[in-house]
Amino acid sequence: MAVDHTEELRAVVRAYLADRPGAPWQAFARELGVAGLAVPERYGGAGCGPAETGVVAEELGRALSPHPYLQTAVLAVEAVKAGGDEAAMSRLLPALAEGAVTATVVLPGDGELRLESGRLTGRVPYALEGEVVLVYVEGRLVEAAPSGHVPYRTVDESRPLAELVFDGVPVRRAGDGRGWERVRDLGVAALAAEQVGGAQRCLEMATEHAKQRRQFGRPIGSFQAIKHKLADVLLLVESARSAALAAHRSAAHAAVAGSYCTEAYLTASGENIQVHGGIGVTWEHPAHRYLKRAGSDAQLFGPPQAHRARLAATVLEGAALEGAG
Template sequence: MTLSDELGAVVRAYLADRPDATWQAFARDVGAAGLLVPERYGGAGCGPAEAAAVAEELGRALSPHPFLQSAVLAVGALMADGDEDARARLLPELASGAATATVVLPDDGDLALADDRLSGSAPYALDGEIVLVYTGGHLVEAEPTRRTAYPTMDETRPLVSLTFDRAPVRRLGPGTSWARVRDLGIAALAAEQTGGAARCLEMATEYARSRRQFGRPIGSFQAIKHKLADVLLLVESARSAARAAAEAAAAEAAADTEAEADTEAEVFAAVAGSYCAEAYLTAAGENIQVHGGIGVTWEHPAHRYLKRATSDAQLLCPPRTHRARLAAHVFGEA
């Protein structure tokens, strides 16, 4: 069993035993908040593969913990573009769970930096106490002038609108590595989507074994068998795509040739971002179909997975955008 497998098993057991644990408790007991933080800043010093293992279990449990935005994107941004002062000041807080952070990427809004003042808005951002923004070729920290929470369809994934009205900024470093940070986040999100899809398959399979019609389990009917077999193929393929994206992100961080590493990581991230999002949507939909009427009731959790799959499919670019990025590598810019 690999370190990633062991970590995933620990997280699964913890979430099953303490489903209502706070982010601070989760960070303290499991160390997930500081997984990507180097040991000198109070973290575990692990890599994208271990982050993917945690993300998969969080997705399986529909956890609302801010792992993606704080432990992956924010830590990734600080490690890629933050200067030493920024890392020493922010990473220990993030690693301990004492604070959470979020990252606004260049495509996330209409933000403009002038005279160390930030103006504009990011209409849909993951929520975090500390806001890091890529803008004007820099990574900056800024306090939003206005922060508005949305009543989202997926209540396990809080989104906010961030507005900046000439808000003063603190420059943290160059903003040249934002694409790397995005791809790291896509790899973690793909793992999370895989975990959700796998749980949908488990629920559908369990129900197909126990629900009886015409004197036998519905899982014995060919139509149900084919549905479950198709979802199994999607889940296993999604897991392979997500792990490949995480491995490419790890190789990118350790590569000697930066250009080649960037290209490979972007390709694998685009594949995972496209495939895993649609696999999750299909698995969540088929889970409801197998359950029939009970699958659309408020009391059954199946609808919650469909909502998460739907919101995740728009996070960090929808599948069509990932395919467009992939096409540029496969067919060239033309």
């Protein structure tokens, strides 16, 4: 029987994160080659697709890793590829694939920005951290160095955010800006995989505790109320996994995953704390960190309501085209 290469990749990433949880991004990216999974081979990458990047994202979410994989290996790589500028791809993709630099992407609507005579002005109130900043502005993708960078002290310290200020800074062409919707959707798909990984770990922690914690002479997992909680979370996690696996197929699938996986993670992380009881809200236990990550993830590409609104627009547009036909 053939071995699924994605499961081999999962095992390697999981073992690395368990053995070296404090390893820096450069070491993680270089030693496992994960930063270049979606980079074409001619630029030093592996030429893989969403199935492979999703496995890594899921394992990072399970470990609650702070590695900038989402913005660097998914958003930035996909933005540069979609931009189609050969000079930009030759300049940026090899460094991204090697893990030599981190990067972030400012999508349309993330800030108030304008280009004047080849210089970028404006402010991005919330951006994922990255050394290289790629900005979609006025139909173009450009590389720009912020004149101001103010990191936030966030509740979820595993996902650093910063304010970026551009005060007439020069820009460098990085590609065409027409493919940004697809880049966003691939980002939503990778985030959905992260959320599945986090929700799965919450379920595992809650199940382990329910087997070990005893009340009235019995494990609390034998009580019907706890059984129902865990069964409901299991259903959510498995359904979310299916949504995440399909998220890269189309904008509609990405919107479904963005909505469902976000709410599944919020529920799983909350129920994990409920099953643990008082210990679940102590600073020493990791349960609260998963709840914080679930909350921050719920705002990253917009809340579940925004994804559902986008899905509704896509469905209604499709229905209108069918009716016209």
